[in-house]
Amino acid sequence: MLRHAELSELSLAHIDCDAFYAAVEKRDNPALRDRPVIVGGGKRGVVSTACYIARIHGVRSAMPMFKALEACPEAVVIKPNMEKYASVGKQVREMMQALTPMVEPLSIDEAFLDLSGTERLHGAPPALVLARFARQVEQEVGISASVGLSYCKFLAKVASDLNKPRGFSVIGKAEAVSFLSGQPVSLIWGVGKAFAATLASDGLRTIGQLQTMERSELMRRYGTMGDRLFHLSRGLDERSVKANSEAKSVSSETTFNTDLSSPDDLVPVLRALSERVSARLKKADIAGRTVVLKLKTADFRIRTRNRQLGDPTRLADRIFHTGLDMLKRELDGTRFRLIGIGVSDLTDAAKADPPDLVDRLSHKRAMAEGAIDSLRAKFGKQAVETGYTFGRGRAGQPQRDQDPDAS
């Protein structure tokens, strides 16, 4: 039973499956039910996830496997089966989409849902719909999920984490500020280890301390991040749930077998991915105006960088050079496990890459690319290689291709 004064008004939810990979493995092998299970290993030798029994012993995601086994020698270790997890993730997502079209997936096992205005449809307020949903996932999928319900994205996501596993937590407007005041700054979306350390060196450790500071002072010290600190520390978050954001971009990404940090390794992969995106755009006769670079660091933090172009493009060369420019700013020795490139703000190809491009060089490159395309169409993909990928064989190609947001 759940009681909360605002229960009938709150409609922004975050749902996150519990110990996702491990839960799927336990579902498929009931003998594992009461045993500590670790999913991970393989070449990377790290824990992808651990079930909650293994977590009691201190096992955590991203921990080196040998450490995890030191902490919990009796654990059963299972190699990840990504295809299986992707299909279970999809099943859960489709169940979410049956509740509302306003579903914004964040990863394989979590999403935001905006259930405002669905009460008449469901004959029940969002809180009840969500509680039924959690039960339905257990019965039909055979894994569990935790739910956070609030009035904004930031606090819905925080809430879903409060009572895991099988949690259902509510953060209303009335208690948002007092709840946040005791929390560490790292709870704030976008405050990673490095920024938390900067804040700590300025004496700022709790969100409560941020709540006492002026917006102008926070912005003077930390720029746009300061503005975010000001708003989120007070529970002010206007971001809306963006449904189908996946279908509105064309992108290609790859996860490396070993983490990479040098331009020599990353640039050829970026080039190959740009060509793949361009090929898909050309095939669909569409173009994109914003180039999006995605990186995932060795410690699983996602960095996305966007740049809007003067006019939409479908040329590998423009996508690549725009991506490269953004990539250069990120190359500070950080090790990356994933790189992706894509375009969003899709339009039809008619307005793309006008011949009077400001820059004459890029016009030449566009002509050259047209020639490359027709050679490849005639003689196959390997017929022409650019200097960026030439002679690198598989090294210049993405090793494991993942195309989560193909459209």
Ligand code: DCP
């Ligand atoms: N994952 C991974 N490596 C990480 C973090 C996560 O491979 N460092 C994978 C395995 C997880 C899945 O992504 O099962 C979902 O990530 P979550 O962060 O939601 O973690 P879990 O669902 O495993 O656990 P929780 O109950 O904390 O959500």
Ligand code: MG
């Ligand atoms: Mg999860």
